[in-house]
Amino acid sequence: MASFDSVTARLILLLAETGSIGRAAEREGIASSAVSRRVSDLEARLGVVLFDRSAHGVRLTSAGEAYAGGCRTVLSAIADLDTIMADFSSGQRGSLRLACTGSALTGRLPELLAKFAEKYPGIVLSIGETGAAKALLALDEGRADIAIVSDNYDFTRFEIRPFEDERVWVLAPPDHPLAARIGPRRAIAFETVLPHAIVGIHQAGSLDRLLAEAAGKAGRPLTEALRVESFPALVRMVEAGFGIGFLRSTSLHLLAGTDLVCAPLADPWAMRQLLVARRRSSPLSAAMKSFIALAGETYLPAS
Template sequence: MSMVPNQGDDMAPFDSVTARLILLLAETGSIGRAAEREGIASSAVSRRVSDLESRLGVVLFDRSAHGVRLTSAGESYAEGCRTVLRAIADLDAVMADFGAGLRGSLRLACTSSALTGRLPELLARYAAKHDGIVLDIQEMGAAKALLALDEGRADIAIVSDNYDFTRFEIKAFEDDRVWVLAPPDHPLAGQIEPRKDIGFGTVIDYPIVGIHQAGSLDRLVAEAARKAGKPLAESVRVESFPALVRMVEAGFGIGFLRSTSLHLLAGTDLVCAPLAEPWALRQLLVARRKTSPLSAAMKSFIALCSETYVPSV
């Protein structure tokens, strides 16, 4: 397909709305889902992309009945959009610090594990001390939280530690060890004691209740099983930790939880114990992009996290 750019528009200004749409289309692979997320009509999304392709003289997306996918030119343009949007977000952060320092915002991208641990109490302390700072707290998976940092949609992410943090500055936030849980009548129950470590090799041969495919805990357990040469015997898979607890309680198998989610066992008769292996000694991390300006709101929050972090012994 030959496309000729419109010479009269080759100096058209950068359009941040269209840039966000390009990134949404790249993420979702669907015009309909991107339109729904942005709150506009699908036809408007299609028109913006077509107009942009016409102006640039390139095809940004391969279209098919299954959705849309970035071309090589589209990949390059999407990366450029991320760069510009990051720069815009960074400029906003710098300008905020030119004020009196009494007002601002802090955008946090947090995993479910973070929000079920000590983070809510810490945020309450922060809000009480910095009542002029508007908190924008978004719950999402770790991979999406780091992507939000990359694209300038979040200032700080609090995520599990088993990802690539090359581009980020990180600090420990909370210890989050992996535990195994089982019903009291399970064959393993006699070997499970809360204050005694149990080996992964002891539990892996039993059916398990899986959790959120490709999530951080799923990736950890699957990789450990692969290294042990023992494929996981999943009896069922769920998408939330409360559902995992209920399915284990109902007898569908054993399960794995991080220590920040152990409060979900309250009111049950499930037994649990920490895994003994080094890979199970995990942490939640506070991450920020190394190249992003460190606003006053970010500095004070990171300082509070460091002051209140107490490593497990």
């Protein structure tokens, strides 16, 4: 069978409604001969007669009734498809794949995602927690649409926007020698904490790289008592007295229920950002536009 022709299908339905080639042609603004030719060509291709013709007009045959019913179904599906595509183009439907660091998922991102899901219930969210380097690799390989990562990476091939401000904090047990130097709401210099052994986190992770770089510039490498792979574990080890530790402000909620003392680092390099990143060469879908716009509307720079 030849490909479905929506123009001819609409003419078939119009002929069935009016019972007249002349009236159908007038309604469509084309010549009667053009209508007759389309119907004749279609009947020849299908090998059936769709209309009984008489001096009084045209009337569907049983085959014509079946074909007209199919035309209604297909044209209705096309109209529905247009509506669905309009939803996709407007950002009301679709999918969004995010690759996020643990810091992002402990900050404002969960609340933002809940707001996004409420505003765009037709968009399917896929959220993967991973390290920043792997999140950017997922963007490069097309396995993620958006990454939310810390700012100390190479972003030359990505389009970035600020997502959340976060500062590096130091934490210590209350009986640690450094605890006496930590006062409420008082920033402390990194050089003050450098002499003390630390509980390390995530080998080559963004915070680990940031601290190692700062220590290198200060000419005094960090002394690690031990290393862990999660921030809850870091808090527990600091609480147990293995050393001091460092957290981003987005993870300070982990200190709830502990007696640890903490303070923000005073150094300019310790004021960081989480960024929304997307590959420059990737198509910007309506779902991505909607998420980026919502993230921008709700971003409040630190004062």
